[in-house]
Amino acid sequence: MNCNSACSPELTIDELLADPIVRTLMLADAVDEAELLDLLDRVGRHLHEPEPENPDRVT
Known part of the structure; x- marks a missing residue:
């Protein structure tokens, strides 16, 4: 499992597919x-x- 900046575990795609x-x-x-x-x-x-x-976009 990976650990992001807040240390919440996130599965990788490979881990999910396994x-x-x-x-x-x-x-x-x-x-x-x-x-x-x-x-x-x-x-x-x-x-x-x-x-x-996009020239028509209003910012």
Whole structure:
């Protein structure tokens, strides 16, 4: 488990995916681990992209 600045335990994605209950739910829902990891990677990259400038935006 990781410990953030407030020392609250947070599981990593790998730790979550290793959990037997999570594995059972993924199997029941037909979630492919590789596809899930790819999706999480793409979302993470998207969240770190700078926002495009919008000339119509009022600040």
